[in-house]
Amino acid sequence: MPALILATKLYLPPPRPGLVSRPHLVAHLNEGLALGHKLSLISASAGFGKTTLLSEWISLFNHLHPRVAWLSLDETDSDPLRFLGYLIAALQTVQPELGQPVQAALQTPQPPSSESLLTDLLNEIAIYPERLALVLDDYHTLDSPEIDANLAFVLDHLPPQLHLVIASREDPNLPLSRLRARDLLTELRAPDLRFTPAEAADFLNRVMGLDLSAKDVTALEARTEGWIAGLQLAALSMQRQKDTAAFIQSFTGSHHFVLDYLLEEVLQRQPQKVQAFLLHTSILRRLTGSLCEATLDLSPGAGQATLEQLERANLFLVPLDNERRWYRYHHLFGDLLRQRLANPPEFPTFHLRASQWYEENGDLAEAFQHAHAAGDFERAARLSELAWPGMEATFQSVAWLGWVKKLPDTAILSRPLICCQLGRAFSDAGQPEISEAHLKNAERALAAAPNQAVFTPLPGDIALTRAYNAQVRGDIAGTIYHAEQAVRLIPVEDVLRRAQAVIMLEFTHWASGDLEASLRAIQTWMDDMRKLGNPVFEVASAFAKADLLVALGRLREAITTYQQALQRTAESGPEAEQITAHHHLGLALIDHELGQDESAARSLQTAAELGQHTPLVDWPHRWRLAQACLKESAGEWDDALELLDDARRVYVKNPVPITRPVEARQARVYIKQGRLDKAEAWARERGLSLDDEAAYLAEYELLTLARLRLDHPRALDLLERLLALAESQNRMGSVLEILLTQALAYRAQGNHPQTLTALGRALTLAAPQGYLRTFIDEGEQMRLLIVDFRLKIANSTHPLFGYVNKLLETFLPAAEVIAQSNIVNLKSEIFEPLTEREMEVLRLVAQGLSNTEISQWLYLALSTVKGHNRRIFDKLQARNRTEAVARARELGLL
Amino acid sequence: MTQLPASPRYYEIRLEGRLPERWSSWFDGLSISWQAGETLLRGPMADQAALYGLLKKVRDTGLILVAVNQICTKQE
Numbered sequence: 001m002p003a004l005i006l007a008t009k010l011y012l013p014p015p016r017p018g019l020v021s022r023p024h025l026v027a028h029l030n031e032g033l034a035l036g037h038k039l040s041l042i043s044a045s046a047g048f049g050k051t052t053l054l055s056e057w058i059s060l061f062n063h064l065h066p067r068v069a070w071l072s073l074d075e076t077d078s079d080p081l082r083f084l085g086y087l088i089a090a091l092q093t094v095q096p097e098l099g100q101p102v103q104a105a106l107q108t109p110q111p112p113s114s115e116s117l118l119t120d121l122l123n124e125i126a127i128y129p130e131r132l133a134l135v136l137d138d139y140h141t142l143d144s145p146e147i148d149a150n151l152a153f154v155l156d157h158l159p160p161q162l163h164l165v166i167a168s169r170e171d172p173n174l175p176l177s178r179l180r181a182r183d184l185l186t187e188l189r190a191p192d193l194r195f196t197p198a199e200a201a202d203f204l205n206r207v208m209g210l211d212l213s214a215k216d217v218t219a220l221e222a223r224t225e226g227w228i229a230g231l232q233l234a235a236l237s238m239q240r241q242k243d244t245a246a247f248i249q250s251f252t253g254s255h256h257f258v259l260d261y262l263l264e265e266v267l268q269r270q271p272q273k274v275q276a277f278l279l280h281t282s283i284l285r286r287l288t289g290s291l292c293e294a295t296l297d298l299s300p301g302a303g304q305a306t307l308e309q310l311e312r313a314n315l316f317l318v319p320l321d322n323e324r325r326w327y328r329y330h331h332l333f334g335d336l337l338r339q340r341l342a343n344p345p346e347f348p349t350f351h352l353r354a355s356q357w358y359e360e361n362g363d364l365a366e367a368f369q370h371a372h373a374a375g376d377f378e379r380a381a382r383l384s385e386l387a388w389p390g391m392e393a394t395f396q397s398v399a400w401l402g403w404v405k406k407l408p409d410t411a412i413l414s415r416p417l418i419c420c421q422l423g424r425a426f427s428d429a430g431q432p433e434i435s436e437a438h439l440k441n442a443e444r445a446l447a448a449a450p451n452q453a454v455f456t457p458l459p460g461d462i463a464l465t466r467a468y469n470a471q472v473r474g475d476i477a478g479t480i481y482h483a484e485q486a487v488r489l490i491p492v493e494d495v496l497r498r499a500q501a502v503i504m505l506e507f508t509h510w511a512s513g514d515l516e517a518s519l520r521a522i523q524t525w526m527d528d529m530r531k532l533g534n535p536v537f538e539v540a541s542a543f544a545k546a547d548l549l550v551a552l553g554r555l556r557e558a559i560t561t562y563q564q565a566l567q568r569t570a571e572s573g574p575e576a577e578q579i580t581a582h583h584h585l586g587l588a589l590i591d592h593e594l595g596q597d598e599s600a601a602r603s604l605q606t607a608a609e610l611g612q613h614t615p616l617v618d619w620p621h622r623w624r625l626a627q628a629c630l631k632e633s634a635g636e637w638d639d640a641l642e643l644l645d646d647a648r649r650v651y652v653k654n655p656v657p658i659t660r661p662v663e664a665r666q667a668r669v670y671i672k673q674g675r676l677d678k679a680e681a682w683a684r685e686r687g688l689s690l691d692d693e694a695a696y697l698a699e700y701e702l703l704t705l706a707r708l709r710l711d712h713p714r715a716l717d718l719l720e721r722l723l724a725l726a727e728s729q730n731r732m733g734s735v736l737e738i739l740l741t742q743a744l745a746y747r748a749q750g751n752h753p754q755t756l757t758a759l760g761r762a763l764t765l766a767a768p769q770g771y772l773r774t775f776i777d778e779g780e781q782m783r784l785l786i787v788d789f790r791l792k793i794a795n796s797t798h799p800l801f802g803y804v805n806k807l808l809e810t811f812l813p814a815a816e817v818i819a820q821s822n823i824v825n826l827k828s829e830i831f832e833p834l835t836e837r838e839m840e841v842l843r844l845v846a847q848g849l850s851n852t853e854i855s856q857w858l859y860l861a862l863s864t865v866k867g868h869n870r871r872i873f874d875k876l877q878a879r880n881r882t883e884a885v886a887r888a889r890e891l892g893l894l
Numbered sequence: 895m896t897q898l899p900a901s902p903r904y905y906e907i908r909l910e911g912r913l914p915e916r917w918s919s920w921f922d923g924l925s926i927s928w929q930a931g932e933t934l935l936r937g938p939m940a941d942q943a944a945l946y947g948l949l950k951k952v953r954d955t956g957l958i959l960v961a962v963n964q965i966c967t968k969q970e
Contacts, residue, residue: 045956140953169953229956257911257933259956335954339920 032186047229194226233262282337460490513696553732
């Protein structure tokens with residue numbers, strides 16, 4: 001909404017000087033405040049001086065009174081979220097920081113519920129140090145049960161600092177009888193607001209300058225029943241009459257509808273030009289000089305002059321700001337003026353001119369209304385087309401649809417652009433069938449229309465919208481087909497729109513497990529962005545690419561991807577650097593996996609620093625997930641669980657598929673802690689079963705389930721299914737994990753040969769990439785399996801020998817890893833006695849000789865000594881010399 | 895798919911005071927007649943929403959509502 005219009009809604013009308021003051025009503029309102037009432041309600045039909053009274057009351061506030069936030073409402077405010085936005089804007093006229101978090105939440109695509117937003121707002125007000133009064137003027141103009149419910153909620157939870165004031169022509173749908181019964185309501189109604197005879201006398205004689213007898217005043221007061229608007233019109237009429245007695249006689253004697261009668265009188269007595277001005281400007285909801293001039297084709301300055309003149313003459317013109325720029329007619333008067341006009345022929349012209357003025361002055365909403373009122377539907381359609389991008393961007397597609405609904409089909413069907421926008425609007429609203437109907441209309445209109453530059457983006461837009469529709473319907477193949485089309489049709493330079501299509505492709509492929517296809521889509525995108533010289537997009541995509549590569553088991557390539565992206569960033573400057581927190585984090589995690597702890601720590605540090613200022617909304621979530629991963633590796637289970645809880649709380653919905661649900665990760669930690677009941681509870685809640693079909697997005701959870709059921713034969717079947725799917729999609733990262741789980745399952749089921757086969761496959765896969773943590777984090781049970789495996793291969797020329805040794809060297813001391821309670825703690829059955837040579841070496845080791853010294857002492861090559869050590873350590877299940885010596889002493893060898 | 899419009903109901907709305915004839919267009923073409931210091935608006939309402947919209951107009955112009963009755967189509 002234009003800032004100007006908003007300011008007029010928040011404008012606290014100052015009291016009009018010289019009017020009849022109403023101290024007894026003001027006192028009544030003050031009493032209500034003092035008694036701690038929640039709501040002051042002024043409920044009476046039009047023309048009872050509600051706003052004037054409130055204005056007088058507020059003008060008399062002293063430092064003991066609350067600070068006032070004013071909001072003037074009208075019919076367009078009936079949307080609950082917009083209403084809340086204005087409410088906050090009103091509060092901010094008192095305290096600019098109040099309600100900022102809620103305001104921010106309102107800007108997001110899917111704001112939280114009204115109740116939760118209101119709760120947050122009320123909590124903020126509850127700690128505000130001053131008292132506040134929130135005035136809602138013309139509440140009857142809203143027509144929203146939801147807003148009524150929201151206000152009822154506010155009243156139920158009203159902080160003591162806040163007082164609500166509502167002025168309305170009808171009783172609002174709030175729990176008034178309850179408030180009355182509990183003495184929490186101040187009410188002023190028509191009988192209270194009527195002028196008393198004394199007030200009427202004061203008004204007619206002093207304010208309006210008439211010189212009436214008491215009898216005349218009584219007669220008028222009786223005829224109008226103290227209705228202020230009626231008395232005002234009567235006075236205006238009599239001001240220009242000589243023969244007031246005759247007027248009073250005919251007025252009080254007639255049955256005629258007071259208002260109509262008096263209005264007729266007042267209007268007739270104005271100069272012709274003023275009459276025309278009043279009647280013709282009644283089509284405008286708000287008036288300002290230049291708008292009136294444009295609408296009525298007046299000379300410059302004439303509009304403003306007339307408005308000021310009318311205000312001075314008290315002819316029902318209400319100023320909307322302090323500078324006397326904007327006005328509106330008092331509602332009653334405006335209604336009646338409009339009634340009088342009964343569509344004279346000049347109207348469409350006036351509306352058109354007003355529409356043009358509003359278009360030039362940036363208010364497309366009003367421009368549209370006037371174009372529609374003028375019957376110029378082509379123009380209205382064009383304005384809708386202009387308004388669409390802005391409205392869609394601010395999540396107002398529903399409001400936009402409200403406009404367009406008013407247009408006849410003839411205005412729409414020939415315009416490809418608006419048809420396309422309608423398609424998009426219905427797609428946004430989750431109604432793919434209606435959307436498709438409009439898209440077809442768009443295509444027909446395009447075929448019939450002459451080639452215009454403005455239509456070139458449309459085919460791409462149509463394809464993109466179809467892709468979204470397919471997505472809503474859960475039609476993966478359709479999504480991919482249309483998204484690919486969109487990528488083809490949208491020119492490369494149109495980066496933002498093309499990004500939408502590419503992202504859809506990327507994530508649709510990803511979610512269905514076709515990571516290689518997703519990778520191709522991203523790679524094409526990155527190449528395009530590089531050609532376009534758009535480094536930010538290129539760098540941003542790198543991180544999704546790296547994630548995919550890691551899932552595909554291509555760690556080295558992932559590292560290169562990150563490094564190249566960082567290189568590009570260094571070349572491009574600070575804007576690109578801001579988003580690289582993710583890249584450093586990604587590198588840290590890979591380094592962690594590869595056991596390169598120092599460089600992991602460095603990357604982590606950089607990531608943390610960049611993360612503090614990054615605009616990326618998913619940073620807090622990812623950061624906590626990464627931290628949890630590190631805690632798990634360190635065996636700090638409780639910390640890990642807490643971090644995972646935090647991560648879940650700060651998760652922001654985004655298109656990246658969730659491949660490792662946080663709850664499943666927590667379940668794995670529970671398993672490691674031996675808290676199997678909690679893990680079982682998770683599995684039950686998720687309804688997982690060993691018979692479930694293999695699917696990419698379910699894989700992590702199913703693997704977690706398998707770990708809970710290692711001794712179950714059907715677990716092996718499940719693992720086979722998962723393995724087949726992962727292999728068919730080349731998802732080697734998954735294959736590795738599945739193979740490890742298979743090894744554990746085979747072992748739990750006592751199948752030694754298969755255990756080692758599965759493990760061997762896993763090791764073969766993992767070795768070229770250098771995976772470490774995946775094995776180490778499995779703990780003691782894995783270490784023993786690997787020990788067994790090494791004994792089986794026993795041969796330093798076996799290609800896996802070096803890798804296996806490296807793994808064994810990296811395992812944490814057994815004491816620090818908590819044993820799993822349901823897994824039998826298998827110790828290697830084989831205790832091979834040390835050979836004589838090995839005993840020699842061991843004795844020297846026990847004496848503290850270094851390897852070099854031992855090699856000299858025994859005339860052996862250094863490598864031979866080291867080989868002996870290795871075998872000794874193995875046989876003794878020791879990690880190092882100290883342990884070996886200790887074990888040997890335990891076993892009585894030394 | 896087109897549906898035949900449901901046949902409208904006829905309403906009579908009684909207001910205090912005499913409302914001039916020319917208000918008829920403001921009230922969407924309802925007929926205006928007078929009876930003992932009251933004005934009678936009569937005519938078809940397409941649906942309930944239209945009726946409530948009309949009553950809102952009555953409210954907004956400060957007219958005092960005396961009665962709302964459904965009548966049969968025959969002219970009274």
